[in-house]
Amino acid sequence: MKKVIKLVVLVIVVIFVIMVVKDISKNPIQKKETSSEEIPVILDADAYSRISSEQLIELLGEPKSTEDWNNENSKGTFQMQLYTYDLDGMYTEFILYEDAVVKIRCFATEPWEIKKDFDNVFKMFNITIKDSARKVVDTGITYKFSPVSDTVAEFEVYNFDSEKHTFDSVYITYNLNYFDDPN
Structure with missing residues (x-):
């Protein structure tokens, strides 16, 4: 019992x-309340870090155009390939060196709006910044951060409108070895 x-x-x-x-x-x-606080992801920057041209085409299909060019800087001359795409709401250039994406340049067809804090711009590109990330350029219109994360060496925001809280261009660099810092 x-x-x-x-x-x-x-x-x-x-x-x-x-x-x-x-x-x-x-x-x-x-x-978790996400509906009103959700930040739209424009591009997943980590997904393109140093991937090959074959992987890029698997993700996005055939590019709109390709171009070979020599990038000359203080470090030497580098044979680059430029793959261009018209993605949702932007024109995008993927720069490859030795068949690996080393930089992306994104140009909005309509300005992107930053929700609330400026730091949300990183979330818009799915970048989790490290504590060591520093703002190295701040003109009020252009911002550059470096180093940024484990995959992103440099992140640049162009044409920031402080009144509208919008911007229209972003450069994401994965490997700085092939680019000079103009500043």
């Missing part, structure tokens, strides 16, 4: 715990 009572008590406790867990998961206060 004692075993039966213990079993019944155990079953009641288990049922109670299950009901409490289900009730908590249904409670809207416990759920």
Whole structure:
């Protein structure tokens, strides 16, 4: 009889715990509010970090155009390839060196709006910044950050309108070895 009572008590406790867990998961206060706070991702920068031309084409299809050019700077001359795409709401240039994406330049067809804080611009490109990230250029219109994350060496924002909180161009550099810093 004692075993039966213990079993019944155990079953009641288990049922109670299950009901409490289900009730908590249904409670809207416990759920994360995302609908009004969600930041739209324009481009997932990490997805293109140093990928090959084959991987780029797998992700985006054939480019609108390709171009070979020599990038000359203080570090030497580098044979680059430029793959251009018309993506949703932007014209994008992927710069490859030795068959790896080393830089992306994104140009909005309509200015992008930063929701709330300027730091949300990183979220718009799915970049999680490191504590070591520093703003190295701030003209009020142009901003450059470096180093940025484990995959992004430099992130530049161009044509920032402080009144409208909009911008229209972004450069994402994965490998700085092939580009001079004009500043």
